[in-house]
Amino acid sequence: MHVSTKKWLFTKISSLILLPLMTWFIINFVSIYDGNYSEVAIFFTQQPSKIIFSVFIVFAFFFSALTISEIFEDYIQDEKIKNVANKLLNIFAIIMPLITILGIFNLTI
Amino acid sequence: MPNEKTLVLVYNLFMQYKNNPLSPHLQIYKWQISSLLSIAHRIVGVINILAITAICIWSLLLLLGIESYQPINFFLNTFFGKFIAVSLCWTFSFHILNELRHLIWDLGYGFDLKVSKITGVLALIGSFVFAVLFYLLGKNIF
Numbered sequence: 205m206h207v208s209t210k211k212w213l214f215t216k217i218s219s220l221i222l223l224p225l226m227t228w229f230i231i232n233f234v235s236i237y238d239g240n241y242s243e244v245a246i247f248f249t250q251q252p253s254k255i256i257f258s259v260f261i262v263f264a265f266f267f268s269a270l271t272i273s274e275i276f277e278d279y280i281q282d283e284k285i286k287n288v289a290n291k292l293l294n295i296f297a298i299i300m301p302l303i304t305i306l307g308i309f310n311l312t313i
Numbered sequence: 314m315p316n317e318k319t320l321v322l323v324y325n326l327f328m329q330y331k332n333n334p335l336s337p338h339l340q341i342y343k344w345q346i347s348s349l350l351s352i353a354h355r356i357v358g359v360i361n362i363l364a365i366t367a368i369c370i371w372s373l374l375l376l377l378g379i380e381s382y383q384p385i386n387f388f389l390n391t392f393f394g395k396f397i398a399v400s401l402c403w404t405f406s407f408h409i410l411n412e413l414r415h416l417i418w419d420l421g422y423g424f425d426l427k428v429s430k431i432t433g434v435l436a437l438i439g440s441f442v443f444a445v446l447f448y449l450l451g452k453n454i455f
Contacts, residue, residue: 216419271355
């Protein structure tokens, strides 16, 4: 399979998975964002919200890395700058969810 | 040694290459619902991932403890905090509906120009309706 076909398939599969996760997250975010420390901490530490949120951010950063690289393709002319931007984007898309998941799994109330 | 004319020609060619417009030629296309939604989809997507990054940092700040969380709690209860929550309801709902439209296209439906325009308008109007619904559902108003 061609690398572009793989990229397209991964984008579509991740977007399909993200649709219910985004809906679930935004409704829950509205219910907790103005709450006190305990209310917010309970959301991030208790199941099933902890595991669903973890899955949500993994797919969100994976999807964003794939789609933002398409924006770089359209707007960055210089190949070197584009490669550096894509590498930074991929590193960010791995590190950010990883740190967050480690953080919320170490969070106790 | 190249003469002045050659140097000017090379310089002009270089500048032409440097100024070569990149896709999708925003300054040339006439604005219409399809282009508006396409550009908005990209901008909203970038806003959403920035917001998700901020939410990840927000969750990590909980590790600092209850006292360190007080200023964040205060900010989120201000007008700006509520504005951010309402705005995110719209950016998420717009992205969900427009992504659904893209997935339907990928299945081979809705390519007709008229249908495409109708689904575009529906996605735009629906995003505001969904934003209100998400907020009300989140606040347990139903």
